[in-house]
Amino acid sequence: xxxxxxxxxxxxxxxxxxxxxxxxxxxxxxxxxxxxxxxxxxxxxxxxxxxxxxxxxxxxxxxxxxxxxxxxxxxxxxxxxxxxxxxxxxxxxxxxxxxxxxxxxxxxxxxxxxxxxxxxxxxxxxxxxxx
Numbered sequence: 339x340x341x342x343x344x345x346x347x348x349x350x351x352x353x354x355x356x357x358x359x360x361x362x363x364x365x366x367x368x369x370x371x372x373x374x375x376x377x378x379x380x381x382x383x384x385x386x387x388x389x390x391x392x393x394x395x396x397x398x399x400x401x402x403x404x405x406x407x408x409x410x411x412x413x414x415x416x417x418x419x420x421x422x423x424x425x426x427x428x429x430x431x432x433x434x435x436x437x438x439x440x441x442x443x444x445x446x447x448x449x450x451x452x453x454x455x456x457x458x459x460x461x462x463x464x465x466x467x468x469x
Contacts, residue, residue, distance in 0.1 A: 345413035345432040349399055353426055362425050364401075370430050371397050371453040378403070379448045382441040389438040392462040397453040400439070401428035405446025411437040422448075436462070 342348065349370065352363040366372070382388060400409055402422035410419040413435045420429050428449075431437055439448060454460065 341416075341418055343413050343416060343418070345435050346411055346418065347430050348420070348427045349430050350427045351401070351425060369399070369451070371399075373399075373451040373453065374455050375452040377450050377452075379439075379450065380404075380446070382444070382446060384441065384444040386441050387438050388441065390436075390463075392436040392464075393433055393454075394460045394462060395433050395454055396457075396460055397433055398431045399428050399451040400431070401425055401449040401451075403447040403449050405444075406442040407446050407448050408440040408442065409437055410440065411435050434462070436464070 349364070349368065352365070352368070354361040354363070379388060400407075400422065403425055406421065406423040408419055408421045409429055411417070411429070411431065413432075422428065441448075
């Protein structure tokens with residue numbers, strides 16, 4: 339179940355439906371930060387976990403492009419999750435939010451917008467049991 343918090347909230351993408359298809363848009367004024375890195379996670383085996391960490395300074399916006407991914411998180415001691423099965427919204431995770439992603443299907447693709455460049459020293463790897 340997803341309950342927005344100060345540290346985790348959903349960002350909605352603008353959606354335009356037309357006869358030739360659908361356009362989803364996320365403008366600079368819609369973003370909670372200016373992305374300094376973008377990456378796509380794909381080809382993850384079905385029913386696999388990724389993530390399992392937080393970031394000291396980095397914020398992220400997660401958007402499921404294909405398939406289904408459940409994002410589980412711990413923010414300020416509160417546990418939550420949000421299932422992403424389309425591209426109309428994505429969770430914004432502030433720095434310090436511990437998260438893992440459960441890839442429900444093998445064709446899932448997750449777009450991640452990050453506020454900081456990659457830095458291996460920025461990870462917080464403490465374990466949170468997600469029950």
